[in-house]
Amino acid sequence: MEKREEDIVCSAKGSKLSVTFWEKTIASGVVIGFVLGLLAVYYTMPASDYSFLKLPRSLEDLQILRDHLESYTTDYTVQVLVGFCTVFIFMQTFMIPGTIFMSLLAGALFGVFKGVALVVFASTSGASSCYFLSKLIGKPLVFSLWPDKLSFFQAQVAKRKERLLNYMLFLRLTPTLPNTFINVASPIVDVPYHIFFLGTVIGLIPAAYLTVRAGIALGELRSIGDLYDFQAIATLFFIGAVSITPTLMTKSKT
Structure with a gap:
């Protein structure tokens, strides 16, 4: 463990993660998209009092x-769709807490199926933006905030190279590691983007469904804790366990 942490420290101090032209283009496009999206919404909405608009x-x-x-x-x-997606992706990209409220809002405004599709799209886009941003400048930040988690995550990824998608699905489906940490740490521990993307877009669907469905009956919620009762958490862990079964079976045969 100490050797792994030392390797991360040396890497953080002595190297800079390589970023391809397309990754820089995507990162720049995201920033421009935020600005253009908000400007488009602002100039096409009717004149009114929008003092109610704030992050819940x-x-x-x-x-x-x-x-x-x-x-x-x-x-x-x-306009509402563009504004919703822009705010959601911005929050995910820059690790601003509160996206769970946005997921509830999606259910309240758009219903279950449209809401789930919207949340999964915005969550995946925001997570991808965070991934590329972290690849550019995230290594010192991640090591200073989560050194122990980073060492653990790096070791787990190294052990599961052949079945990495299953492991990423497990992480997304269960609260084993925070999603924010997964977003910023994945490029640092060499999780390929296509694995990160698939694990995110598929793995977030069950939790998104639970949250969006709860948003339809928003008035009945007393606290955020009501979203994830024992049954909901047990269900997510069960799905997560199923996702890593191929990895466990492969290990048992070797």
């Missing part, structure tokens, strides 16, 4: 936001 930090804030946006969702669907 409680269920009460979320209910107020839902009540105001419901009327706009019908008449200005595209």
Whole structure:
């Protein structure tokens, strides 16, 4: 363990992660997309009092936001969609807490199927943006914030190179490691982007479904803790266990 941590320290101090032209293009495109998206929404919405627009930090804030946006969702669907995705992706990219409220809002405004599709799209896009941003500048930050988790994650990824997608699915399906940490640490421990992408887009679906469905009955929620009761967590762990079964079977044969 000490040797692995020493390797990470030396790597963080002495090297810079290589970034391809396309990765730089994607990162730049994301930033430009944020700006253009918000400007487009701002200039195409009718003149009104938008003081209610703020990032929700409680269920009460979320209910107020839902009540105001419901009327706009019908008449200005595209603007609401663009604004929602832009804010969600921005929050994911820069690790701003509160995306769970955005997932609830998606259910309240768009229903289950559209809401799940929207949340999975925005979550995957934001996670991808965070991945590339971390590849550019994230190594010192991750090591300073999560040195122990980074050492653990690096060791697990190294042991599971042949079945890495199964492991990434397990991480996304269960609360073993925080999603924020997975987003920023994956490029540092050499998780290929296509594995990261597939693990994210597939692995987030069950949790997104639970949260979006809860958003439909937003008024019945008393706290965020009501979203993940024992049954919900057990279900996610069961799906996660199924996802790593091929890896366990392969090890038992060798």
